[in-house]
Amino acid sequence: MVEFTGKRILITGGAGGIGIETARAFMDQGAHVILVDADEERLAQARAALGSVRIATWASTLDTPAACAAPLDAAGAPVFALIHLAGVFERDTLDPEDHGVWNRAIAANLTNAYDMAVAFSTRFDRREPARIVFASSIAYRRGSADRVPYAAAKGGIVGLTRALSRKLAPDVLVNAVAPGVIETRMAEPIIAERGEDYRREIPLGRFGKPSEIASVIRFLCSRDSSYITGQTITIDGGITNA
Numbered sequence: 001m002v003e004f005t006g007k008r009i010l011i012t013g014g015a016g017g018i019g020i021e022t023a024r025a026f027m028d029q030g031a032h033v034i035l036v037d038a039d040e041e042r043l044a045q046a047r048a049a050l051g052s053v054r055i056a057t058w059a060s061t062l063d064t065p066a067a068c069a070a071p072l073d074a075a076g077a078p079v080f081a082l083i084h085l086a087g088v089f090e091r092d093t094l095d096p097e098d099h100g101v102w103n104r105a106i107a108a109n110l111t112n113a114y115d116m117a118v119a120f121s122t123r124f125d126r127r128e129p130a131r132i133v134f135a136s137s138i139a140y141r142r143g144s145a146d147r148v149p150y151a152a153a154k155g156g157i158v159g160l161t162r163a164l165s166r167k168l169a170p171d172v173l174v175n176a177v178a179p180g181v182i183e184t185r186m187a188e189p190i191i192a193e194r195g196e197d198y199r200r201e202i203p204l205g206r207f208g209k210p211s212e213i214a215s216v217i218r219f220l221c222s223r224d225s226s227y228i229t230g231q232t233i234t235i236d237g238g239i240t241n242a
Contacts (some may be wrong), residue, residue, distance in 0.1 A: 003222060005030030007125065008075050012062060012116060013085030013135070015042035017184035021214040022083055023050055029218070034079070036060055036071045036086070062086060062112040069119035078125035081221045084113050085135045089186050092148050105149030110156040117164055117174075124172060131221040132168075134161055134176040138236045141178065154178070158232050165230030173229040175220045180236025182208040203238035 009026045013019045014035025023033045023046070032054040037043050043057040058071040072079055087109040092101045113134055124130035139147065140155035157176055165174040181187055181198050190198070191207065199205065213235055219225055220233070234240055 002028075002030040004080075006032075007080040008032050008034065008077055009081045009083060009221070010034045010036065010071060010075060010079045010120075011083040011085060012036045012112075013087060014057070015039055015046045016085060016186065017210040018135070018179070018182065018213045019083075019085050020046050020049060021210040022085070022217050023055070025211070025214040025218045026221075027051075027054055030054075031080075032056075034058060034071055034075050036062070038062075038086075061108075062116065063107065065115045065119065068112060068115040069123070072119050072123045078123060079120065079130075080125040081131040081133065082116060082120045082124075083133050083217055083221075084116050086112060087135065087150075087153075089147065089150055089189075091146050091189075092150075094148065102149040105147075105153045106156075109150065109153035110160070113157055113160060117160070121168060121172070126171065129170060129226070130172045131225075132164065132172055132174045133217050133220050134174075136161070136176045136178040136232055138178050138180045138234060138240050141234070141240050161232060162230050169229060173220075173225065175225075175228060175230070176232040177213060177216055177220075178232050178234045178236070179213050180208055180234070180239050182210060182213060184210055198239075201239050202236070203241075206237065208235060208237060 004026055009031045011019050015037035034056045036058045038061045040059045060067050062068050090101050134157045136157040137154040139151040144151040161174055161176040
């Protein structure tokens with residue numbers, strides 16, 4: 001029997017590049033996945049790519065506590081792991097008359113992470129320590145001059161991870177990943193703007209692949225990570241340490 005057989009894994013931002021590869025990584029180990037995303041068309045495409053066995057989809061913007069609880073309640077059984085990848089990545093002009101980018105960044109990257117975790121805290125599978133894995137970003141470590149609200153929200157994810165790892169212990173292990181520049185649709189603007197400059201800074205000399213984030217997320221949900229909680233693992237080819 002493979003490790004995740006019979007376990008339900010809920011993935012927000014599930015129709016994105018990392019979301020699809022994360023779903024694939026768990027499904028390869030027998031899991032049933034629930035993909036949550038705001039984009040119904042891309043959810044349908046994700047389901048077509050992954051097949052129809054042991055997969056469910058849920059369209060939601062996760063903009064209220066009730067909306068965050070809904071896919072957990074609809075999962076059919078208690079959920080073993082919450083993988084929160086949902087977020088927005090917008091350029092910010094620091095316009096004092098327009099708070100929209102800041103409000104959206106905090107709501108769609110941090111507030112929904114908190115609401116998902118609160119909902120999960122009363123709905124998880126209690127047969128063994130459950131898991132939460134959040135998506136932060138190297139933007140919280142390096143700063144992102146053109147996307148200040150995004151960097152602030154991703155820094156908030158690190159604080160949320162640390163606090164929840166204490167609050168929910170020992171029943172839930174809470175960790176985060178902080179990807180660098182990964183070859184996904186979200187990163188396309190950055191790669192188009194200054195991809196070669198970034199590439200020259202990366203010791204490994206290339207951008208990351210979604211599967212390389214998915215494998216770390218799966219590890220954080222596996223038995224091999226049973227003594228890891230409160231951590232943020234940077235996955236960036238070495239750029240923040242170079």
